[in-house]
Amino acid sequence: MSTDNSVPSSVPIMHTVLRWSIILTVAVALVGGLVGWFVAGWSGVWSAVIAAAVVLLFTAVTAISIIFAAKMPSTYFMAVILGAWLLKLIAFIGVLAIVRAFDFTHDWMLWGTMLAALVGALAIDVVVVLRSRQPYVSDIELPGPETK
Numbered sequence: 001m002s003t004d005n006s007v008p009s010s011v012p013i014m015h016t017v018l019r020w021s022i023i024l025t026v027a028v029a030l031v032g033g034l035v036g037w038f039v040a041g042w043s044g045v046w047s048a049v050i051a052a053a054v055v056l057l058f059t060a061v062t063a064i065s066i067i068f069a070a071k072m073p074s075t076y077f078m079a080v081i082l083g084a085w086l087l088k089l090i091a092f093i094g095v096l097a098i099v100r101a102f103d104f105t106h107d108w109m110l111w112g113t114m115l116a117a118l119v120g121a122l123a124i125d126v127v128v129v130l131r132s133r134q135p136y137v138s139d140i141e142l143p144g145p146e147t148k
Helices: 010-040 042-069 074-101 107-131
Strands: none
Touching: 010 042, 010 107, 042 074, 042 107
């Protein structure tokens, strides 16, 4: 691992993504819960809350894994990201199995809210990265004479 104590440029970006993802989750849960109440009663509310929580879980796992692995060498970085991806895949299948086993959700509200939250999460990712003003290559030292 690197002994450099500087913060990689991806860390503040992922902190911002996490912050906005939490705000999005609360907004989607509230709006989805309100719509779900009128569409399907309490099962619609629970569906919206579960969908928003699942999307927050997935975006948080991605952001936290990047924050955690940012200072690692590239092979370890990719291993952490791949492990997080596999964890999310297994968790998604598990959540689907649990939610389908019980009758406390409304399928259309669950998938509609999850789709809305996913589109919102993708929009957050795009906006945060575009506003970060990052160069194409960052956090490297070029060879040559020291100018410090």
